[in-house]
Amino acid sequence: MPWSSFARRYATAPFIALEIDAVALARLEAMPALVSRVRVDKVARPTDDEVPRR
Secondary structure, three states: OOOEEEEEEOOOOOOEEEEEOHHHHHHHHOOOOOOOOOOOOOOOOOOOOOOOOO
16 A cells, blocks of 8 residues: 655645655556646755755
8 A cells, every 4th residue: 555645735836745655656657637747856965065044
């Protein structure tokens, strides 16, 4: 069974953020009538010259 978690719905754009496993990602990509695009977000480590926001 695929794993998923609803992370965020954006108020100003028709986007949602999901935390999903590979099975759920494959199922989303197989639904072109409902899903126009899937973008995988990756965590990037900060570099030494970046200042953390507070």
